[in-house]
Amino acid sequence: MDVMGDKATLLETGRFVQPADFSESTGDLSQPMDRDETGEAAEEARQRLAAQSGDVEAMSVLGALLLRRGDLDGAEPHLRAATAAGDRAAANNLGVLLHQRGYAEDAAGWWRIAAVAGSAAAAHALGRHHRERGDEPAAEYWLRQSAEQGHALGAYALADLLEHRGDTGAEQWMRIAAERGHREAAYRLARALDRRLGPEGDVGDDHGAGAEAEQWYRQAAARGHRRAALHLGAILERRGALKEAGRWYLTSAKDGEARAACALGFLLRDAGDTESAAVWWLRAAQDGDGNAANALGALHAERGEPQTAERWYRAAMDAGDDNGAYNLGLLCAEQGRTAQAEQWYRRAAYAGHREAANALAILLLQGGDTAGAEPWFSKAAEAGSVDAAFNLGILFAGRGEEAVALRWYERAAAAGHTEAALQVGIARLRDGDEAEAERHLRCAAGGGSAEGAYRLATVLDARRPPVPAHSLGEPVHTEKSECEEWYERAASQGHRRAQVRVGMLAAARGDVVEAARWYREAAEAGSRNGAFNLGLLLAREGSDPEAAVWWARAADAGHGRAALRLALVYARRGELAEGQRWADRAVALGPAEVAERAARLRDALREELSA
Secondary structure, X not given: OOOOOOHHHHHHHOOOOOOOOXXXXXXXXXXXXXXXXXXXXXXXXXXXXXXXXXXXXXXXXXXXXHHHHOOHHHHHHHHHHHHHOOOHHHHHHHHHHHHHHOOHHHHHHHHHHHHHOOOHHHHHHHHHHHHHOOOHHHHHHHHHHHHHOOOXXXXXXXXXXXXXXXXXXXXXHHHHHHHOOOHHHHHHHHXXXXXXXXOOOOOOOOOHHHHHHHHHHHHHHHOOOHHHHHHHHHHHHHHOOXXXXXXXXXXXXXXXXXXXXXXXXHHHHHOOOHHHHHHHHHHHHHOOOHHXXXXXXXXXXXXXXXXXXXXXXXXXXXXXXXXXXXXXXXXXXXXOOHHHHHXXXXXXXXXXXXXXXXXHHHHHHHOOOHHHXXXXXXXXXXXXXXXHHHHHHHXXXXXXXXXXXXXXXXXXXXOOOHHHHHHHHHHHHHHOOHHHHHHHHHHXXXXXXXXXXXXXXXXXXXXXXXXXXXXXXXXXXXXXXXXHHHHHHHHHOOOHHHHHHHHHHHHHOOOHHHHHHHHHHHHHOOOHHHHHHHHHHHHHOOOHHHHHHHHHHHHXXXXXXXXXXXXXXXXXXXXXXXXXXXXXXXXXXXXXXXXXXXXXHHHHHHHHHHO
């Protein structure tokens, strides 16, 4: 083709019409021409008159107007005429038109002419053309030409090419494209920074990569990028800025992002608006979001609608979410449909769902299939299930394989499992490693284990100097020690031995009311020691009849000292036969010291009865 004019002259005219830009997400060509559309009809009429009179510039502009409208047949003759007259802008747009008609090679020829003349947009289009055909060196050359001239799409396409190759220069060009307003570049740059922080990174920090990632998410979201709005919402939600997070989720969801609709549903549910949450979950689930389908299933299960719940769990499963099968298993297990529960657990477990593997193992264990349960526990534990690691500890401990059990307990404890930490603490106490035992017991107690709090208190209690003898009601010390605080924590959680110990410590301080309260609470929960101590307290306060009631309860539960106290009470009352009966019971219950005293009392009562 004969090329007329030189580059400088053409650039000076300012008549280059940009070739169609490739869209950010798909690479398809969009409409060309960057002129304002206001008064376009009048402009077209004016340009048409000028073109009919032979004005080359008017032919080029008219062709571009028609091309933008989609009138390819109307645009082509004007663009070809202007191109034949040497108009490079027309050559550029003719390339766009031919590309849209499917004549890619002819389009590339015209783009090359415009690119050589300095068109950044044409260089971008030509670079994309070469990349689509696998000629990456040529693609890089033209894309670099476009990017270096400040073309945002050229910078983005170059970054994409370099990133595909693993070239470290990709981020620089992605950043340049983002700075020039390319929303997909801003999103991808944010994602790269986000990934650099690691899976647990908080991208909401006020400094460093986290803050920068958030900035680029904001830029992309503000330009209508729905996935950026989703990620921005997630950042804000983690930070606790729930209102702003909800706005971005809503923006993304309205643009069709199912994950944002699902996240918005959870945000609304947590705010107490379950009905609105269900609306967004429904929208997301209908768009194929398995997580939303699971949420709907759980919602209907809570409402007592198992059939509807099952339908949504199946929808989640069909969407590829293994939680659907797991939840179906849970639903069937709650309904007593054990065979179906096992079926769904197996399906999810075979797909790699670790909690399903753990649930399947528990189901098998409950059915007596220990051999079948163990490999599923192991599979779940190796996949990271803390509960499965703890369950393996229980399994091996039940077999007497304490060393293996301890290893699994330690693994679960290291991941924060409260009861596993308790078991490790108990094992370390048994081995005499008090320091390590205390560390694990503190973890267990801090995690809410009443037994852990009690055992930690006993460790600390053993280190205290002995409390001097006292008379009830005379304070020995007034400040609570750390061990007493742990006893009280366990006691407040219903731990009966802790309640008794708290009562004893309160009595040692002379706080009779507090001591009686804890003894009574323990006794009413079934503690024989609590009942016995409450009896002692009442007896010292002069309430012998009530004391006898609690001693009787303690003795009936196997407390030998309580039986001896009752024998003495009845002996003093003159009810010798009843006293002898309780003395016999004390002898049987022990311990040795009590049995010896009870035997002497019994013999004395027997002699008196026979006299």
